[in-house]
Amino acid sequence: MDNLRRRLHELGGKWADELQLVLWSDRTTPKTATGQTPFSLVFGVEAVIPSEVLVPTHRYECMTWELNSAEMIRNLNTIDEMRASAKIRMAAYKQSVSRSYNKNV
Incomplete structure (x- = not known):
């Protein structure tokens, strides 16, 4: 969640465009x-x-x-x-x- 929050915070107002890519990378990363x-x-x-x-x-x-x-x-x-x-x-x-x-x- 910290990575997600940090990545989306860096984008400012354009976070909605990047959200799908961030979620996809989270779902495809081994835990x-x-x-x-x-x-x-x-x-x-x-x-x-x-x-x-x-x-x-x-x-x-x-x-x-x-x-x-x-x-x-x-x-x-x-x-x-x-x-x-x-x-x-x-x-x-x-x-x-x-x-x-x-x-x-």
């Missing part, structure tokens, strides 16, 4: 607690960010419709496992933060 992006936890796949389309990366260049369809089916089959793994990682992260906080109290 420390889960190790996954919020987008991938909801949809089961990694998002292709606009810069990958403008300056094609290896991941974007090598993808065909057939490969994409097969990958989507595979991701739908493993999404529950990915979410369970993220839940376990969140619990471990929460314990780590709690230990660190309690050590300093």
